[in-house]
Amino acid sequence: MTSVPTSPFDPATATIAIVTYNRSGLLTRLLESIVVMDPKPGHIVIIDNASTDDTTDVVESFRERLEPSVLVYRRMETNTGGSGGFSEGMRVAYELGSEWIWLMDDDVEVLPDGLAKMGKWAPRFKSIQGRRYDYDGSAFYWQYRVAEPLGIPIPFAPAEFDASGYKPMNSGCFEGMFIHRGIVQEIGLPDPRFFIYWDDQTYGWLASRKTQSVIVDEFVLRRTREIKQWDMGIRHMNASSNAYRYYIMRNRAYIKKYYRTLGVYNPVLFGVGTSLTFGKELIRLLFVERTVRGTSNLFRGLRDGRKIAKDASWQPMPPLEAATAQA
Numbered sequence: 001m002t003s004v005p006t007s008p009f010d011p012a013t014a015t016i017a018i019v020t021y022n023r024s025g026l027l028t029r030l031l032e033s034i035v036v037m038d039p040k041p042g043h044i045v046i047i048d049n050a051s052t053d054d055t056t057d058v059v060e061s062f063r064e065r066l067e068p069s070v071l072v073y074r075r076m077e078t079n080t081g082g083s084g085g086f087s088e089g090m091r092v093a094y095e096l097g098s099e100w101i102w103l104m105d106d107d108v109e110v111l112p113d114g115l116a117k118m119g120k121w122a123p124r125f126k127s128i129q130g131r132r133y134d135y136d137g138s139a140f141y142w143q144y145r146v147a148e149p150l151g152i153p154i155p156f157a158p159a160e161f162d163a164s165g166y167k168p169m170n171s172g173c174f175e176g177m178f179i180h181r182g183i184v185q186e187i188g189l190p191d192p193r194f195f196i197y198w199d200d201q202t203y204g205w206l207a208s209r210k211t212q213s214v215i216v217d218e219f220v221l222r223r224t225r226e227i228k229q230w231d232m233g234i235r236h237m238n239a240s241s242n243a244y245r246y247y248i249m250r251n252r253a254y255i256k257k258y259y260r261t262l263g264v265y266n267p268v269l270f271g272v273g274t275s276l277t278f279g280k281e282l283i284r285l286l287f288v289e290r291t292v293r294g295t296s297n298l299f300r301g302l303r304d305g306r307k308i309a310k311d312a313s314w315q316p317m318p319p320l321e322a323a324t325a326q327a
Contacts, residue, residue, distance in 0.1 A: 009119035012042035013099035017092070019085030019174075020106040021049035024058045029224050031062045033109035040069045041102065041115060045092045047085040048075040072096070081195035086174050090189050094181055094320065101184065103177045107225035108132065114220035118178045121166070126180035127204070127213035129173060130220035140223060144169040144215045146205055149266050150273030151255045153201065161217040169215045172204015176221050183207050188317035194254055197247040202255055209262070240284055242297045248281060249274075249301030253308035261316050278302075 016034065020027045027046075034044060044066055048055050059073050072092060080088070086103055093101045100122060102115070111117075114130070121128050134140040143153035144167065153171060161167060174190075177200065187206045190199055207213055240248075252274050259265035278298060285294055308314070 007123065009122040010099075011039040011115055011119060014041040014102060014115060014119070015043040015045055015093040015096060015098035015100070016041050016102045016104065016110075017045040017047070017086070017089030018104055018106060019047045019049065019082055019089055020051065020055060021079060021085070022051045022053050022055070023106050024051070024053045024055045026224055027055060027106040028058055030104070030106055030109050031058070031066070033111075034069075035062070035065050036112055037110055037115060038112055039115055040066070043070045043072060043093065043096050043098060045072045045089050045096070046074070047089045047092070048073065049079045049081070049085050050076050080192055082174065083190060083194040083196060083199040084192035086199070087190040087192040090184060094184055094189075099181055101177075101179055101181065103174045103179075104221065105175050107223060108175055108221045109224050111220055111222065117218040117220050118216075120218070121214070121216050122178075122180075125166075125214050126183050126211040127172070127207040128178040129169060129204075129213075129215040130176055130178065130218045131215070132176060133219060133222040135223050135226045137222075139219075142173055142215070144171055146171045146201060147273070148205075148264060149269035150276065151252070151259065151270055152273045152277060165218075166214040166216045169213050170205055170208040172200045172202075172207060172213070174200040174203075175223075177204065179207060180211075183210055185320045186210050188319050191254065191317050194251050195247055197244060198251040198255055202258060206258070240281070240289070242294050245281055245294055245297040246301040246304075248277060249298050250305045250308070251301075252277065253305035256309055257314050258316055274302075 018030065034040065046059055056075065059071070063071050074088060074092060076085070076088065082105070089103065090101055102118065118128060118130055129144065132140040132142070141159055143155055143157060145154040145157040146152065147154050148170065187203070187210060190203045204213060256265060256270060259270065281298055282295070285291055
């Protein structure tokens with residue numbers, strides 16, 4: 001695995017990369033939180049997935065207020081989904097020379113000392129996830145461990161931290177992923193072909209194969225969008241959408257492709273993981289959204305996933321040094 005950095009963390013070498021789409025109100029709240037951060041990052045990259053609201057005007061209104069950080073705004077020609085947005089955000093941040101890239105959606109806000117807290121761990125690790133408060137102020141539980149043979153998150157991995165202040169993880173979440181450019185160079189950019197769902201889990205899993213990835217006991221973000229949930233006691237299950245249901249099932253094929261490429265694919269166990277995912281989405285429909293409408297999107301995702309699985313020309317995202325050499 002890649003050795004850990006040893007030099008002290010310099011906030012100016014970090015870039016916050018944000019992906020937004022038609023949620024200028026939420027983006028405003030996030031940018032307001034960055035204005036009062038101390039310290040601030042060297043750059044702020046905003047990827048706008050072809051919004052049709054006033055996002056451009058909102059971004060421009062913050063340009064002077066965010067100094068001394070440099071604001072870089074990229075408006076995509078089409079909506080590339082979260083996957084395409086984060087891939088582009090990572091690319092821009094990497095080409096700016098950023099040592100650290102902090103990814104986040106537009107529906108969070110940064111706590112004032114968030115970057116300082118993440119930077120405290122930067123000399124030890126290269127792939128770091130901080131903690132988040134949920135919309136109601138409670139601690140948000142994120143499934144930081146993946147059952148690799150099944151290709152699914154472990155929903156009941158322990159939430160408590162010991163005296164070390166961190167726990168090993170083998171997943172990732174683009175709502176707060178803090179990653180070193182050396183790892184990005186080795187594993188390449190996030191795969192935009194996912195469009196939405198499983199992309200950050202897969203990217204975090206790829207990172208964990210190169211370095212010790214950790215979730216740290218530091219609250220650095222707060223979610224600012226309320227989502228309908230089913231309270232299961234010790235865990236919650238969030239509402240979804242027909243688009244999410246489709247991509248949840250379709251993108252299993254992309255995970256399978258990565259697994260096969262890296263020699264960890266077990267067809268029986270991975271099939272069990274796909275079945276469990278399908279069952280979970282049925283439960284989500286019944287108990288969170290209280291409907292049976294939407295099951296067709298699950299079947300449609302499975303169907304299109306079979307086409308992807310049969311694509312003999314498919315290749316994983318290349319390491320950036322390889323991509324540079326080919327340019």
